[in-house]
Amino acid sequence: MKKTKQLFAGLILMALGLGTAQAEYTLNLMRGVTKVSNDIYDLHMLILWICVFIGIGVFGTMFYSIYHHRKSRGHKAEQFHENTTVEIIWTIIPTLILIGMAIPATKAMIELDDVQESEMSIKVTGHQWKWEYEYLDNGIHFFSSLDEASNKVRQVGSGIDPRSVPHYLLNVDKPLVIPTKKKIRFVFTSADVIHSWWVPDLGWKKDTNPGFINESWTSVDEPGTYRGQCTELCGKDHGFMPIVVIAMNEPDYNAWVEQQKAAIAAEAGSASKQWTNEELIAKGKSVYDTNCSSCHMADGAGLSGTFPAITASKVVTGDINAQVKLMLDGKGMMPAFGKILSPVDFAAVVTYTRNGLGNSVGDSIQPSAIQTLQSATPAAGKNE
């Protein structure tokens, strides 16, 4: 028993001591970068110390007793079996401690819940298995998926050392950018199953429920890159949809917004140009790897019983317009990609699936044709 106690003591000391000493090797909750996250950290430490204090009292008494009141030391058992005073005391004291905890906890909870007076809003939509961000004030809108380097390494039996990838599994292709020192309101929803959006440095996580809106807020003081993950089991690639938030000073943020708007304009321009088959196929491969390969597999073989194969698929080798229609509207677990991909990406991936992954239909479709079909398709029946 003493050994166990020493083990605990050692581990608790390590938890408290090393936590501050090594940044990359945290053992304790992180303080985070917002006022709320700091309040939560303080609350966490308060309760941790209360528990340590009570633990020392209870376990101390127990181990004293185990050492002294043993038969092998000739201790004779006393026969007392109740003491009303003691029992009342050890009911009342915990009650008082709980009230003492509940007061700061209530304050922190109310603070965390208060989304009033926000200066800007970002809509976060969970997808299997990526995040969609929409800046409600300026129309910037994009998807954020696991970065390509991590995605290669994390395939079963890839044999690549995860340590060779910077921020393995905690890096994305396109991070969320927010301004510092502004109260930002987040609204959360989901396109398929429940996900949960968590960046530990912000101090909270929030579930994204399909068909419903949740809210939360943050205000980051210091510029920096803050990383997190999905924390609600959302299927096969739940572990592979990280979150990266970059907080920028106001001027840097404004420059980023302008850059994004310019990119949107350029994208619209490229949709009307005529693309060659080679261009479409080359672009389509990277679109496929990011958006399709987690279900239909990188080689297009699918997953028997769950996800159909692309290679030799009746849909992909059949009428091209039927394939586009299916992809625009979605089917079963397959999301409606008409709302996810740009016309260029859409045309590229359709062309790639018909001319790659073991298929050789030989035809292609132009982004402009996709645009026409997209506008012809009535909005999918989702409550928005």
Add this chain to the structure above:
Amino acid sequence: MSAVVAEHDAHHDHHEHGPAKGLLRWVITTNHKDIGTLYLLFALTMFFVGGAMAMVIRAELFEPGMQFVNPQFFNSMTTMHALVMVFGAVMPAFVGLANWMIPMMIGAPDMALPRMNNMSFWLLVAGVLLLASTLFMEGGAPASGWTLYPPLVLQTGKALPFAIFSVHLLGISSIMGAINIIATIFNMRAPGMTLMKMPMFVWTWLITAFLLIAIMPVFAGAVTMLLTDKFFNTSFFDAAGGGDPVLYQHIFWFFGHPEVYVMILPTFGVASTIIPVFARKPLFGYSSMVYATASIAFLSFIVWAHHMFTVGMPIAGELYFMYATMLIAIPTGVKVFNWTATMWKGSMTFETPMLFSIAFVVLFTMGGFTGLMMSVAPVDFQYHDTYFIVAHFHYTLVPASVFILMAAGYFWLPKWTGHMYDERIGRLHFWLSVVSVNILFFPQHFLGLAGMPRRIPDYAVQFADWNMISSIGGFIFGASQLLFLYIVIDTIKGGTGEKVTDEVWEDAAKHSLEWTLPSPPPYHSFTTPPTVIPTEHI
């Protein structure tokens, strides 16, 4: 202390009959000891099946990167590990103990409803086998976590209806078991065995049985709604049809929170039975123990949404469920203080059952502390769905429920078999288990606080060291349990060869009636009611 009651006329018109011959004995038996044995052996088997799944999980998490299994199968493993351990191992093991011990503790010949007893065991087997069969189905076993949250669970392949029907079978089995236990306790106590003289194990099971009857239909209802959502176009949990996926979570946890107490209340009962025997003292605060158990059971019905703090509840809901959850600390604290006071100024010896029981008190309290931490709603916005939670509930299940089941095995095996187990191997099993279980689960606190979500098959490299340590602890813990299997088999076959007395443990008969029977006890425990009710435990 003993209360003597008037001796009743013994009816000697019964005829002794033993068990049926051969294998058929175990299929058709209505005897509480045979059925208890079946439950216990089944639970032990499932403990190793669920344990093997845990080994797959820890092997994959040994290093960052995906080495052995694909993510979908990993999710099936976490789901099936939980379902098998909860419904196949821990719950049946306690039902097995109840079958063996309750009639002997209250001075009855058998359970009140012996045929239903047989049926509830075989339904359990059917349910668990049906569940296990989903592993081999197209699309794989359920992989949505044991909570089976929609919409994710509706993406399960062919396995979904089979898993749901299996839950129905397990529910029916549990409800029948619970009815049997209540009927036995209310109707078959020996004269003089008033409710407030019953051993704590009987009390905790009585309360647990009421919990089971209240919650199993709720779970059955929840999964039936999943079934109709999937196959009959209802939309209970689909917003597009006017439903709400969060509704499922409320229903599930209205079942799920009392469900975890179904696994811990009988644990409390066994601890309250074992500690006084080896402290050679009466249990401290018997009546406060009974009231604390009842309070915990009551509170378990009104705290469910603390599993859902981040789901997006209104602030009033968050605060209410936070306060209500904090309250549980009070009766639970009373229990821990009472066990400590029972040891205080006793004359303790440390045989294997006592070692496991002391480890239970200490390590369960650790799980209780983390439980208190996560009851604080704003802080739970950080803890929720991380390895901190995994560490918490494993502390309240493995070194608590499972350790106490081991303690119960060592404590009563000599009574059940008439043979003594090998104390040296028992202690070795204990020390290996208690050290490795902490190597296994303690680092998971650090992982969770540092930001590792639960239910992920691969992780960022800063989590690598503690995951490797945790896995090593897991492998040692898993291997150590083979010692227990060896001890059980060895004891059944004759153990140390030492002839055990009726009491087995010094003065145990002062605490409870089973120690007044021979070891092993006769096939029909008390054919005439005992006349002296032990009251040492009160």
